[in-house]
Structure formats: C-alpha cells, structure tokens
Amino acid sequence: MATKVCVTIAASSPTKVSSELRGALAKSEYAELRLDFLKPNQIPFCLTLVRKHLKRCICTLRPIAEGGKFSGSEKERISILKLISEFEPYLIDVEYNTLKKNKELVKYLKSRKTRMLVSWHDFAKTPNEHTLRSMFKKMSKYSNNIKIVTMAKTIDDTIRILSLYKISTRKINLISFAMGDYGRMSRILCTKLGSPYTYVSLGKPVAPGQFSLKEMKSILSLEDKN
Numbered sequence: 242m243a244t245k246v247c248v249t250i251a252a253s254s255p256t257k258v259s260s261e262l263r264g265a266l267a268k269s270e271y272a273e274l275r276l277d278f279l280k281p282n283q284i285p286f287c288l289t290l291v292r293k294h295l296k297r298c299i300c301t302l303r304p305i306a307e308g309g310k311f312s313g314s315e316k317e318r319i320s321i322l323k324l325i326s327e328f329e330p331y332l333i334d335v336e337y338n339t340l341k342k343n344k345e346l347v348k349y350l351k352s353r354k355t356r357m358l359v360s361w362h363d364f365a366k367t368p369n370e371h372t373l374r375s376m377f378k379k380m381s382k383y384s385n386n387i388k389i390v391t392m393a394k395t396i397d398d399t400i401r402i403l404s405l406y407k408i409s410t411r412k413i414n415l416i417s418f419a420m421g422d423y424g425r426m427s428r429i430l431c432t433k434l435g436s437p438y439t440y441v442s443l444g445k446p447v448a449p450g451q452f453s454l455k456e457m458k459s460i461l462s463l464e465d466k467n
C-alpha cells in the first residue's frame with residue numbers, strides 16, 4: 242500500500258489556510274489544520290471555508306504548554322474543540338493531558354462519536370521505555386488513534402520511540418516518531434512499521450526535523466519499481 246502523508250498547514254489567516262489546503266490535498270492524502278496559528282475568532286469562519294475538505298483533515302488546537310500557539314484560556318480552548326467536533330473532521334487531535342483533566346470533554350466527544358487522535362509530545366527528550374509504554378497504555382483508554390512524538394538526541398532515542406510499534410496491536414492506529422535531526426529517519430520508518438501516515442510541511446518545517454512534502458515524495462518515490 243502506498244505510504245500516506247499528512248501536510249501540516251500552519252497559516253495565519255483563514256484564506257491562507259484554504260488556499261494552502263487546496264494545494265496540499267492535491268498532492269497528499271491528509272492535511273493537519275493547525276488552528277492554533279489563527280486568532281480564536283477566525284476559527285469558525287475558517288472551518289466553514291474549508292468545510293468540504295474536512296473529511297481529509299486532522300484539526301489541532303495546540304496550547305502553548307504542548308508546543309502550540311493557542312494562548313487563550315483552557316475554557317475557551319475546550320469550547321473551540323467542541324465546535325471543531327461539530328464540523329466532523331476526519332480526526333480531531335486532542336492532547337492526552339487535556340483529556341485527563343476534562344472528563345466532560347471526553348464525554349462530549351464520545352457522545353458525538355467524534356473521531357479523536359489522542360496525542361502526547363515531549364519537546365525536550367525521549368523518555369525511557371517504561372514511561373513510553375505506560376503512556377501508550379494510558380492513551381489507548383481514550384482512543385484507537387494514538388500519537389506519541391518526542392525529541393531525539395541520539396539514534397537510541399529514535400529506536401526507542403519506534404519500538405512502540407512492537408507493543409501496538411492491529412486495532413490501534415499508532416503514529417509514533419521522533420523530532421529533531423536524529424529523529425528524521427523515524428518520520429520515514431514509522432510508515433513502514435504501521436503508522437497510517439507521516440507529517441510533512443509545505444515548505445518551512447513546522448516542527449524540528451519535519452521533511453517538506455516535496456522531500457518526502459522524492460524519498461518515497463525511491464520505492465517505485467518499473
């Protein structure tokens with residue numbers, strides 16, 4: 242099966258999001274809308290503008306504490322997350338730490354049958370194997386779609402994050418890879434080990450070590466046989 246890619250769109254206005262999204266989806270299976278790059282009051286208009294593409298979009302509203310740009314209150318963020326769920330995107334990315342603290346949000350998303358990607362990031366390091374495995378187990382209580390992304394400072398870090406695929410099962414869609422230069426290989430290898438797709442940028446990386454769509458496509462084309 243061909244490797245799927247997801248283009249991270251981190252634009253600062255709804256019209257930019259819309260035009261970048263059209264360009265991205267012409268060449269990729271999915272796109273991630275980083276809605277935290279918009280002003281909160283622009284989000285409803287943006288979602289309306291791109292409504293017809295949302296079945297191929299992962300919507301993310303990352304707070305500053307998890308490496309994102311959303312600087313409003315948690316209360317405001319939760320209500321925007323609920324609004325996003327009403328647009329029924331392919332997936333809504335919600336941090337494990339958010340779900341853990343907001344039982345009411347979990348209930349709400351469940352009641353709406355929202356497809357959720359539960360995510361966890363460590364921008365400083367790659368924790369030890371025990372911590373990673375225990376995160377994976379705790380996260381699997383919320384969703385079958387799990388994303389664990391950490392910072393690699395050595396090749397061992399990269400191997401350790403990829404070792405999570407060994408404990409994952411067929412029922413789980415696991416996306417786990419490492420950021421940073423040492424993690425770059427894991428952005429390719431993750432798709433060989435079971436990740437449903439890998440994140441790329443449209444040009445400038447949105448996260449450390451992210452390949453551009455063009456670079457990833459040239460890497461993946463090496464697999465094509467005559």
Ligand SMILES: O=C1C[C@@](O)(C(=O)O)C[C@@H](O)[C@@H]1O
Nearest residue numbers: 249301390420440447448451
């Ligand atoms: O979690 C991820 C992965 C990512 O951080 C990356 O490293 O490609 C990019 C983010 O936009 C996305 O939400």
